[in-house]
Amino acid sequence: MSGEQWTWVGIGVAVLFALVGAFLVLSAREPGRHAATSRPSRDTFRRPDDEPPPRKRVAVVVNPTKFDDLDGVKATLAKVCAANDWAEPEVHETTPHDVGFGQTRAALADGVDLVCALGGDGTVRAVAQEMVGSGVPLGLLPGGTGNLLARNLEMPVDDLERAMTVALTGRNRHVDAAWLTLDPEHLELEEGAGEGSSAGERRHAFFVMAGLGLDAAIMDSTSEQLKSRIGWGAYVPAGLRHMLTERFKVTLTTDGGPPESQRARMVVIGNCGKITGGIDLLPDAEPDDGTLDVIVLAPRGVAAWASVAARVITRSDRTSATLSRYRCQTATVEVDEPQRVQVDGDIIGEASRVAVEVQERVLVVRTESRRTAV
Known part of the structure; x- marks a missing residue:
């Protein structure tokens, strides 16, 4: 074999080794093949002194006349919020002159993630009317003798703690307004x-x-x-x-x-x-x-x-x-x-x-x- 032919054989072998090496490198990068090439977690980029993300906020519009122990009710709501990593609830009490309309508008303007109605059917109606079209979810908490919307939606009507848990963690259902x-x-x-x-x-x-x-x-x-x-x-x-x-x-x-x-x-x-x-x-x-x-x-x-x-x-x-x-x-x-x-x-x-x-x-x-x- 002539010198020129040996030169071409050497070039071919070199190209072959280069292709095999490239294949091995690409294979090593496939997910799950080698832990050393896995993506770092998000916490890797967070410094120890970074602020945690803000907790979600809930406003509760409550009719105080429906409860003998309003402080106990507030404590129950706060306990459920803490257990689900929500901020302490912001409680807005209704008055004889405003049964929930203005309180709900204020809560929505403040940018809360959820508004709950805690009272009778009248409180629920006032809160829900202001929330029509807002896109913010409404939570239904038992506080009256009827609780008719909650009953029709098969929601808890005799357990405040359970109802609050559903409000914080439940699924969204879009319903009609008449x-x-x-x-x-x-x-x-x-x-x-x-x-x-x-x-x-x-x-x-x-x-x-x-x-x-x-x-x-x-x-x-x-x-x-x-x-x-x-x-x-x-x-x-x-x-x-x-x-x-x-x-x-x-x-x-x-x-x-x-x-x-x-x-x-x-x-x-x-x-x-x-x-x-x-x-x-x-x-x-x-x-x-x-x-x-x-x-x-x-x-x-x-x-x-x-x-x-x-x-x-x-x-x-x-x-x-x-x-x-x-x-x-x-x-x-x-x-x-x-x-x-x-x-x-x-x-x-x-x-x-x-x-x-x-x-x-x-x-x-x-x-x-x-x-x-x-």
Whole structure:
């Protein structure tokens, strides 16, 4: 072999060794092959004197009249926050002049990560109304006799520590908000109704149910002291007093369709289905389906009331002269005589005409339900 040929053989061997060496180097860099080439942890770059990341913050809007030992309640909330590495809760107490609207606005403006409502259904409604569209999660803490939104979302209603844990660590569920507008041309607003609401005195959010007629009259005449002593059973005496009062004419228009008129005792519009006592008044209602469920009750006497009760208990969806059911996204209710109006148990005045509409999935609620988590 000539000298020139040996030169080319040497070059070929050198190239071969270079390729093998490159392969070995690249193989050594594959993840998991050699610990010496693994990525350093984030703490490697943190100096010992660096500040830890700030803890998340929660504001709790509480109705102090619902508790005999408010200091004990605050201690429980602080204990749960510490156990979950959250900052100490910032507690905002409601007042007779502001039942939660202003306190919630202040908390949101302060940039908290979570707002919890701790009180009755009225406190929950006020806090939730201000949080619509904010994107900040709402925690539901048991503090009243009803706790209806929490019950409908299958949340803890008898254990404050557990409910606070769910609020801090649970999953987010987006639910609907329903809005009821009182017609300004046919309104007798009660003194103080809607005070503190950023939505104004004629437009009110609700998240469980609104109603005209009998149900509002029952709620209006039920003693708060009696509710605190015996719970939802306090509504029974008021119901017996009002159940046979004079019926009124109601005209219902749903989703812009033709109006329907009948004599009735009450009209209920629901975003959720369950009411006090675990009764499933609107069995098809879901809080996140973008739909409102409406019933018109028109029993004439005791026997007719018994029939209505049987249909509610058996969750019958059949429409009759005593109980009519509707599903819609908007509705207008007109009555021939002004009737009391309630939203989530709050009496907001009397009106001859109201309009309702649903706003789909605009409120974020912390829940432990896996089925509906998003």
